[in-house]
Amino acid sequence: MSPSLPPLRARVAGRTALIVLMLGALLAALSATPASAQTAELPDVFTEAVDSPTSDDVAEVVVVHGVPGLVVDVLVDGDAAIEDFRYGDTVVTELPAGTYDLGVAAAGTTTPILTLDDVEVAAGTSYSVVAHLDADGDPVLTPFTNETADSGIQAFHVAAFPEVVLLSGQSVLADDVANGDTAKFDLPGGAVVDDVGIGLAGTTDAAISLGDVTVPDDTVLLVYAVGPGLDFPDVSADNVHRDNILLLANRGVLLGSEDGTFRPARSVTRGQLASIMARTAGLEPATGPYDFEDIADSVHAGNIQVLADAGIVAGFADGTFRPSQPVTRAQAASLIGRWLEVDEVADGPFTDVPAGAEHSGYINALAAAGIVNGRTDTTFEPKASLRRDQTASIIGRSLDQLP
Structure with a gap:
């Protein structure tokens, strides 16, 4: 008080x-x-x-x-x-x-x-x-x-x-x-x-x-x-993503949970990533009609649509976006690569990202730019879900490269 x-x-x-x-x-x-x-x-x-x-x-x-x-x-x-x-x-x-x-x-x-x-x-x-x-x-x-x-x-x-x-x-x-x-x-x-x-x-x-x-x-x-600015009790001082978490939280880009925690290890959904990207870029949410049949009831609908209008996000062949589905590290690389307007790169350092594989061009481009890191020096784990703390560092490293 x-x-x-x-x-x-x-x-x-x-x-x-x-x-x-x-x-x-x-x-x-x-x-x-x-x-x-x-x-x-x-x-x-x-x-x-x-x-x-x-x-x-x-x-x-x-x-x-x-x-x-x-x-x-x-x-x-x-x-x-x-x-x-x-x-x-x-x-x-x-x-x-x-x-x-x-x-x-x-x-x-x-x-x-x-x-x-x-x-x-x-x-x-x-x-x-x-x-x-x-x-x-x-x-x-x-x-x-x-x-x-x-x-x-x-x-x-x-x-x-x-x-x-x-x-x-x-x-x-x-x-x-x-x-x-x-x-x-x-x-x-x-x-x-x-x-x-x-x-x-x-x-x-x-x-x-x-x-x-x-x-x-x-x-x-x-x-x-x-x-004080925003801080989270579950983001420890030795968390390598801490600086970017606090930077984006205090900019209003990343939001904590109702209990005051950040939950750094929790997976990011496709809808959440769309909102994070739209808020970072200062984009106003779009209004309907929506390109995807399953987003009308999502809190992320307007941010998904404004990114779809810009050609940044795409849905699935069945016409859905699946906003509540965890986004994979590979999918996130493509979304962020298109967002930053980077050119795809054919070859990269990761043995689990074969040349020509879906998303490989953006994974390799973002790795070369220092925006994404592998899980090891030679593996990326493209099918793993993207964590909230990892998302903070990727977005934080992207700030200087936004078009």
């Missing part, structure tokens, strides 16, 4: 900064917007006003804790300025203009575990300092300048997942925002932005939604997405 700490509202140089903190990259846990000023429907919304800077010689610093599992003290020049700072906490403070060494230490200690040395803050300027996870899940401390010159929305990508987009419905406001980056979208006071959200890069589907947002006059809405 997130702490019930009131977020803070601050005024700098005549412009108000409103703070929204999103925990776990899925739940908007704190909002600094008064109910009368924003229409976004957020759970656990609290407000508290803080005084404007008492002098033209001070800077405002918004401090955000986005590292799960750590209780820390925030250090300014070696002294604890904020104590017992917990995941999800947000504090606005003032510092006289100058240069500082900032850090965080385990609560009750003064030995920093994260540091920012020689940080210069200017009078009348607003900054954010965020302890968060980088894209690899490692804790870091990142400073930002809050862009308060014009009203609008400023988003901070400080969660442990890949690049994101800032969305209004299906429209992209800012794209390819990487971990540790910020993006600002200027809006006039009183503007209403429909269905504001944050999604994974390359998509227009929001993983985090704020709903409709009204930007009050002279206001900047600061939005921080913090927390």
Whole structure:
């Protein structure tokens, strides 16, 4: 559970900064917007006003804790300025203009575990300092300048997942925002932005939604997405496919099970592989009529059909696609080979893939390109079912070769 700490509202140089903190990259846990000023429907919304800077010689610093599992003290020049700072906490403070060494230490200690040395803050300027996870899940401390010159929305990508987009419905406001980056979208006071959200890069589907947002006059809405990316308890650190599993899961390409596991050894069905490929390529599912008589009731029907329309997937002689049937390693090679538009290769290294055999040209081509591996150096096991973890690595290695 997130702490019930009131977020803070601050005024700098005549412009108000409103703070929204999103925990776990899925739940908007704190909002600094008064109910009368924003229409976004957020759970656990609290407000508290803080005084404007008492002098033209001070800077405002918004401090955000986005590292799960750590209780820390925030250090300014070696002294604890904020104590017992917990995941999800947000504090606005003032510092006289100058240069500082900032850090965080385990609560009750003064030995920093994260540091920012020689940080210069200017009078009348607003900054954010965020302890968060980088894209690899490692804790870091990142400073930002809050862009308060014009009203609008400023988003901070400080969660442990890949690049994101800032969305209004299906429209992209800012794209390819990487971990540790910020993006600002200027809006006039009183503007209403429909269905504001944050999604994974390359998509227009929001993983985090704020709903409709009204930007009050002279206001900047600061939005921080913090927390860990997706992980699975049954994907161990020594699983050779782990990096690709997490990469594609956090892009919304691979989906876990309802119990939070990934089930890496489970076979992938023909329908599932079609959906994985279509989502990876950013293709919109097709609507009927369908080319195959047995897919209308399948959740994968639209993705199967859009790939069929592109000549990537084919069915069986009896007019079926068999979406629930496990896909073999050989079938997958042909599907992915056509998807990547590679040229077939006659000869390859695998003794169980004879020249001229069905699917052999694509198996050999993908092996030569480093996209598929054999079960051994000389065997491919073409009739074996493709596993979920193997699929992740094949798709992950295909990303740079998509047409």
